[in-house]
Amino acid sequence: MASELMWPQDQRSSASDEAIRCKYVTKNTQLGDGCFSVVKECMNVQTQERYAMKLISRKTVKGKLWLIQREVKLLKEVSSRIRELESSGNQCLDSFEGHHHVLQLFDYFETPQNIVLVSQLCDHGDLYEKIIEAGSLDLSKQVKPYTACLLSAIHFLHSNGVMHRDVKAENVIFRLRITELDEFARRGSNYDYMSHDLVLADFGLATKLDSSDDELKECVGTISYLAPEVVKCRGISRLAPSDSKKIKPYGALIDVWALGVLTYFMMTGYMPFDCDTDDETRKCISEGDYYVEDALREDEALKNSCFWNFVHLCFTVDSGERPSAHELRKHPFVQEFFHSDDESKPLADKIALRKTFSSSSIHKLGTPSRSSTFSNLAHLGHIDLTTNQTGGSRDQELSRIRETLKKTLSMASITSPRIGSMSKARQNKENSTFRLEPLPPSSSLMNGSFSLTPECTSNFTTSPNISNNPSSNDLSRLMSAPESSGTAVTGQSTTPNTDLLSGGDKGSYFRNAGARFDL
């Protein structure tokens, strides 16, 4: 368990403190929210570039600030690695480059009410919405490329020593370059071009692969997506030290399990392990007992695509036997999106699909509700297992499943040309709508400074007029204000708080918060 670091104190001393203009205005409307945060669109008033601003309420994370410190530290490292890879000019022959699909952090600062993270704007919805709206996704056009893209993102994280720990549909968001959309459509594509716009977000639970054993035994994540080795860690804080020692720390392959759950969810519209009660769900996860509808098991398109084999491998209960993200790139289900220069056997040949599957009697086959991340960390003091609530009766759920199955089967019967060749993969990459966001000039960043009232509102339609009149720093009032003010209001700030986000370790990642934050 990470130790609580001392959070910097508000160092405002007098009204004579130097005024620093906040460099962002936000929209009133939310892009989304989570357990700890509200996310809004914002604009840097100097560069006019738009970003997503995650406002993490200090109140909510009181006593747990190390969690945010960990998130920012990881995002900063990952963002810097992304730039390094981009500038190296290395040619990647895969259709997707993992580092293109991981959320980038651009700026961070603090306010009296919030810790604020500024990241790339992904305002085209999330994967959860997409699956729910469609009932299920198309096997060739969506499920395969989305899975391949996420696999490349997970592989990038793992090869850089990071595990995400909360891979789920709600944390996959879409960025889209509208201007390139027409161009892409003109060139034509065998699969949904939006797969190039997937971004894996929410690093709130991410941690390093070489973290302490305590950290790698935290039972955190989202119940439907938990791997068996994470389920084993449940209640560990209540165990005697001799018993907790017996539990093995888990590793990066928990993300591979979660990817299997997500792939299954994309294909079927429901969750593989969800049951009516969380205890039943955990039991099914521990036994690798996932639900397979008879009609889907026999479906030729699914069989031919090796879909079942892929998810089955992800659902290998023994993590020692589960393939890594690197190995799964050779699986026939996604292989066409990855360049391979060796002739080794495809992964799927080595595994026989299991014969027995749980009956539907305990499995919950309805549309899953948006799931909440939870943690059983004692010091988090926050356990949210309100996942998997579905409205309506069992009959309604079943009729919905039948509809979903019909849709799935008809979609699966559409055959798309295979993409196979390397040159095609190259072409796919050229078609990518991804462009690395330009690094903002450091003078336009907050660089970790303290700002009294940065939650200024604007509809972005009028040029933000920077004022030195301090607005109210009452966030709740600002949040509820009607979205009409074209004027950005900025407040005063103190001199940069040199302790910002540094916690007890000033020499590490946030030394000199007022200094340039190099990505």
Ligand SMILES: Nc1ncnc2c1ncn2[C@@H]1O[C@H](COP(=O)(O)OP(=O)(O)OP(=O)(O)O)[C@@H](O)[C@H]1O
């Ligand atoms: N960069 C972004 N661009 C657009 N929307 C975003 C962005 N980041 C997050 N969101 C939206 O805000 C929601 C909450 O963000 P995030 O998951 O990072 O917050 P959280 O408080 O850590 O949530 P959780 O409860 O899942 O831990 C996301 O589900 C997404 O809809």
